[in-house]
Amino acid sequence: MADSTTGMSKILYRCYETRSREGEQFIQDHAFSFQIAGTSTLFDGKKSYVAKEGDFRLIRRNRLAKFNKQPPENGEFKSISVLLDQQTLHALSSELNLHAEKSFSSNDVTIPLKSHPLYTSFIDSLWVYLQLPEEEQARLMESKVREIVQLLLLLNPETRDILFDFSQPGKIDLEAFMEKNFHFNVSLDRFAYLTGRSLATFKRDFQKIFNTSPRHWLQQRRLREAHLLLKERRIPVSDVYIEVGFENLSHFSFAFKKEYGYAPTELLKTA
Template sequence: MGQIEALIFAYSDIFFSYYLNTESVCTKMVRNHSLVYIYSGEYILEENGVQTAIGAGECIFLRKDNRVKMTKLPKDGEWFKSIFMIFKRNFLKEVFQKLNKQEIPLNVERFESSIVKLPKVPSIESLFLSLTPYFNSSIKPQDDIMKLKQMEGLYSLLKIDKKFYSSLFDFNEPWKIDIMEFMNGNYMYNLSLEEIAHFTGRSLASFKRDFKKISPLSPHKWLMQKRLQVAREKIMIEGKKVSDVYLEVGFKDLSHFSRAYKETFGYSPTQKN
């Protein structure tokens, strides 16, 4: 894979992005509800082993607080270009306050998947086509215009399916979940402590306090130890290549991985015990 050339610029909570001539792959936690329109190229999302492909002219909704693998690809000789519209909690609460509560449907279930591919409807298509001139970063829209576009996107979702009410206007704080269960399932991802705290339903301070109760190690040292232990098993028992393993367990740099491995186990990952 060649070096990624990316251009990303934002106006309020609407992001315009280009990925030039190559692919970009990442796994990230979706922290806010998002509406994503693909202008060109292809967007492949994977959640729990299920892939969803989005092409030019298509749009998806991503529900917050979920981990999704994202691959951005050029296609048919065109760069990957997309528009991300973010719906943050404060914005949604502000809209909710203004809704006629008698018109809000009751007992509506949420979508099972956190990735919802939208049908091609005029309201969504016209919304994002009206935004495409702003791919030219020299043309800067006013913030109040961008907020109106967010409102347009939000109301379009509510018209498409009543299930969006359940996702968009759920203001309950996340439940606390088991820290070790979460970390054992997500140690390989590049998450900050703030993100881990958020996704386990805690403030950073309460996360650190709760972690001390279950481990003598700091969260950083625990993650390092966990990644190295799993890497050792993959190399020694499963016979995997070091060049594959260091990425699988969450290291970004091979030399850093090799150095940490040797300091921990007394020999390099290419040697047998």
């Protein structure tokens, strides 16, 4: 099994022999991604996005997602991604006078990209970089980020409105957002940012709306959801705790028993 991040965290190479559930992730930067082998499923709380062998896609920043990585039969899951960091995109915007012209038409987390020899050649070139010492990779990777951005603009010009949209999340309906996203295991700072608030304002608004603290509400809401999944859908405990956003199984089991008076495994034994 391999799971490496190189070139100042700009190249992400993943290789798994067994199914991998990465839990929750805040996607901080756009990423150009290629599925080498196996299947990668990304779920944003509402919609699933599946990448199969040979698929190229652009994954968008400032999103919450869960990842499920499935290797092929008798094989390994393999994918490679390049992070399109904001610093490089800002520099390109200034140098080439590139700006988003309008809001992108879709709110999807991933944008499928049609296969093209230029994309394939770009991916092939990354393997050489991965063989270099990490310090050399770091120095050279900015050029590779610039290269793939310009390929995206050439082959998929509509992505300009994604890549060069530097706006921050605006203030949105806090109650609706939390009900939709409570099962993502991310920090309160992330929740605050995605709702267009400072952490202090987020906590203050949260108290007004829910009449309790964010941490207490999140635990109670996740436990209620876990109880429902165990009772109605009979989902294994080892999957439920991840599904509802707990950090680990022991914490979930302790909190569940404290709340309901019995272990979560006991609920699965009932008819």
